[in-house]
Amino acid sequence: MEKTIALNDQQVDKRARRIGFLKKYGIVALFLLPFLAAFITFFVLPLIYGVYISLTNFKYGAPGEEAFNQAYWYTLIFTKKMPLLHQAFWASFLHSVVFSVIMVPVAVLLPLALAILVNKKPPAFKLFRSLIYLPSIVPLTAAGTIFTMMFMTKSEHGLLAEMFGIDIKWFIDSWFTFTIGDTTFDVAYAWIPIFLMCLWGGWGSNFIILSAGLENIPKNLYEASDIDGCSAWKKIMHITIPGIKGQLVLCLFTTIIGYLGLYGQNYVLSNGGPLISTLSGLPGGGKTSTIMYFIQDIVANVPNFRSTIYGLGAAASLVFALFVGIISGIQMYCTRERKTGTKISEAYEKWHKIK
Amino acid sequence: MAQNKVTSEQFIGFKKREAAGVKKRAEVGKIVSFIILAAFCIIWVMPFFIMFFGSLRGHIDTTFYPKELFYPHSGYTLENYKILLFQEYPPDFPQHNTTQEYAIGHWFMNTCFSAIGGTLLYLLVASLAAYTFVFIDFKFHNVLFAILVASMVVPGAATSVGNQSLVYAMGLNKSILALIIPGLGGIYGMYLIKTFFESIPKDLIESARMDGYNNWEIYLKIVLPLGKTVLFVQGLFGFMGGWNDLVWPQMLFGTQDSKKWTLQVGMAYIINNSKTANLIGSALAGGVVCLVPVLAMYIVAQDKIIDGMAGAGIKR
Numbered sequence: 039m040e041k042t043i044a045l046n047d048q049q050v051d052k053r054a055r056r057i058g059f060l061k062k063y064g065i066v067a068l069f070l071l072p073f074l075a076a077f078i079t080f081f082v083l084p085l086i087y088g089v090y091i092s093l094t095n096f097k098y099g100a101p102g103e104e105a106f107n108q109a110y111w112y113t114l115i116f117t118k119k120m121p122l123l124h125q126a127f128w129a130s131f132l133h134s135v136v137f138s139v140i141m142v143p144v145a146v147l148l149p150l151a152l153a154i155l156v157n158k159k160p161p162a163f164k165l166f167r168s169l170i171y172l173p174s175i176v177p178l179t180a181a182g183t184i185f186t187m188m189f190m191t192k193s194e195h196g197l198l199a200e201m202f203g204i205d206i207k208w209f210i211d212s213w214f215t216f217t218i219g220d221t222t223f224d225v226a227y228a229w230i231p232i233f234l235m236c237l238w239g240g241w242g243s244n245f246i247i248l249s250a251g252l253e254n255i256p257k258n259l260y261e262a263s264d265i266d267g268c269s270a271w272k273k274i275m276h277i278t279i280p281g282i283k284g285q286l287v288l289c290l291f292t293t294i295i296g297y298l299g300l301y302g303q304n305y306v307l308s309n310g311g312p313l314i315s316t317l318s319g320l321p322g323g324g325k326t327s328t329i330m331y332f333i334q335d336i337v338a339n340v341p342n343f344r345s346t347i348y349g350l351g352a353a354a355s356l357v358f359a360l361f362v363g364i365i366s367g368i369q370m371y372c373t374r375e376r377k378t379g380t381k382i383s384e385a386y387e388k389w390h391k392i393k
Numbered sequence: 394m395a396q397n398k399v400t401s402e403q404f405i406g407f408k409k410r411e412a413a414g415v416k417k418r419a420e421v422g423k424i425v426s427f428i429i430l431a432a433f434c435i436i437w438v439m440p441f442f443i444m445f446f447g448s449l450r451g452h453i454d455t456t457f458y459p460k461e462l463f464y465p466h467s468g469y470t471l472e473n474y475k476i477l478l479f480q481e482y483p484p485d486f487p488q489h490n491t492t493q494e495y496a497i498g499h500w501f502m503n504t505c506f507s508a509i510g511g512t513l514l515y516l517l518v519a520s521l522a523a524y525t526f527v528f529i530d531f532k533f534h535n536v537l538f539a540i541l542v543a544s545m546v547v548p549g550a551a552t553s554v555g556n557q558s559l560v561y562a563m564g565l566n567k568s569i570l571a572l573i574i575p576g577l578g579g580i581y582g583m584y585l586i587k588t589f590f591e592s593i594p595k596d597l598i599e600s601a602r603m604d605g606y607n608n609w610e611i612y613l614k615i616v617l618p619l620g621k622t623v624l625f626v627q628g629l630f631g632f633m634g635g636w637n638d639l640v641w642p643q644m645l646f647g648t649q650d651s652k653k654w655t656l657q658v659g660m661a662y663i664i665n666n667s668k669t670a671n672l673i674g675s676a677l678a679g680g681v682v683c684l685v686p687v688l689a690m691y692i693v694a695q696d697k698i699i700d701g702m703a704g705a706g707i708k709r
Contacts, residue, residue: 070521073522092554169438179683238440
């Protein structure tokens with residue numbers, strides 16, 4: 039008698055545990071599945087698919103007809119098999135890198151200076167903070183209309199031409215040329231409107247992050263330095279900058295990465311042009327084209343490119359992504375000790391501890 | 394006499410401050426920074442006024458009296474908005490043909506769908522996932538999460554071309570759903586929500602379990618109300634991201650019929666068609682239409698946006 043009861047108990051126990059298990063993992067599956075499914079379908083799968091496309095003669099709109107072509111697109115990028123296409127790619131790449139290197143000091147130091155001023159808490163500093171961040175929420179195209187109007191030519195009554203009499207064909211003329219080795223670099227005036235548009239609305243988040251960093255610096259450090267008779271400049275160099283080192287590094291990297299992907303500004307303002315005469319008719323053949331512009335030209339804007347060299351677009355985007363991925367990997371390594379911002383390091387630490 | 398008593402620390406601190414003349418200098422610093430910031434903000438806000446008043450100026454004024462920006466020569470007019478919204482050209486307007494129709498109503502609706510619908514759907518999916526990661530203890534959840542976090546190194550450019558073809562292969566390339574569905578697997582927002590959920594006391598959840606709440610009820614009645622700040626912040630970022638996105642809608646619908654475009658794609662097209670004195674006004678009007686929803690949201694929720702960005706160190 040006793041034995042059977044015990045057995046029953048055990049069975050009931052087992053059954054309850056199984057139900058509990060099913061319930062728990064059922065809930066996990068139910069709750070997590072939508073996200074994981076989306077992640078796998080629209081991140082993992084496209085990544086693999088993109089690599090596959092870049093290795094085949096894939097045509098957009100005709101999947102299933104492709105065949106592998108011995109990394110043909112990569113040889114176009116890395117060797118001078120088709121010198122003009124090679125040149126168009128690397129010119130676009132160079133534009134992106136140089137522009138983001140130029141933008142970095144601007145997009146970090148200007149917000150830093152403003153954040154220091156706002157942090158002195160002058161009257162109405164909250165209003166200033168909102169106004170300074172305001173341009174950063176403006177949609178790219180809305181900002182584009184303003185800068186288009188400013189930089190139209192004299193014959194079209196552009197604002198700068200009319201107000202200040204600056205008679206430059208901003209989107210046609212070449213600013214200056216210089217030669218390094220046997221390569222001539224031709225810098226177009228069109229970079230100025232693009233630069234100004236980025237200067238106007240391209241660093242708002244840096245400003246907010248740096249402001250938050252400044253607030254966290256202990257006030258008594260400043261008081262102590264006052265007693266020691268430090269000048270304002272010395273205070274900035276020896277207290278402020280070290281105090282927000284983490285935020286500065288974050289801003290530095292995110293700015294580089296952000297401007298490497300420059301696309302909208304030059305698409306809206308200059309349409310990638312003025313064209314380089316030898317490269318016209320190729321993707322990214324303009325004096326203001328960037329690497330994203332090169333890719334978008336192939337995969338989105340020109341149907342003809344899309345049906346002939348789609349794989350090149352995939353290959354170019356993977357080369358670019360590898361470049362950016364390395365930089366953001368370095369960023370993650372450098373910012374792993376920070377308090378605000380991505381707490382990736384903490385996630386990793388926890389993971390290691392549990393392991 | 395009691396009010397005259399000062400502790401020795403206070404006295405010393407006071408003396409020290411006095412000696413350094415801190416207070417006076419701080420006042421001077423405040424005034425200087427006020428002046429610099431005011432000047433800076435006036436310059437920085439100017440473009441908004443240029444856009445707004447430029448959109449209220451008729452094409453004749455733009456051509457013949459271009460210097461009279463804020464007080465148009467022949468008064469304010471809604472001519473540009475009529476061109477933009479109804480293709481109602483003024484009688485003396487030079488011939489103007491576009492290959493694609495300005496379907497701005499469609500663009501607006503598509504953008505609203507993408508920004509609002511996409512954000513709400515993402516919040517649901519991501520908060521459910523974040524809830525699972527924080528409050529349900531299942532095998533390998535740390536490994537799984539570490540993989541997700543590590544994948545943040547891979548930039549969007551790596552997946553966009555594959556996504557474009559995948560969406561085509563799935564037959565979504567003509568559907569407006571393609572604007573929002575690929576965004577559902579984004580890690581950033583889920584990460585932010587999860588970080589916030591971790592600050593919710595575990596005891597609360599445990600006691601709710603004791604009271605016989607199931608997971609769905611806990612999620613709905615406890616976690617969502619407590620986490621509404623972070624959901625709001627993430628919602629704002631998602632909305633702004635969706636509203637301002639140009640690259641993905643262009644990849645999807647850039648070469649298709651203009652009725653499928655979003656506001657950004659359409660506006661980029663308008664700008665490229667309007668680089669003349671006659672038409673720039675209508676482009677500026679489009680800029681205003683494009684800006685107003687985001688601006689309204691910013692004015693209402695600016696503190697939340699700024700605090701959320703400062704707290705999370707988000708950079709988009």
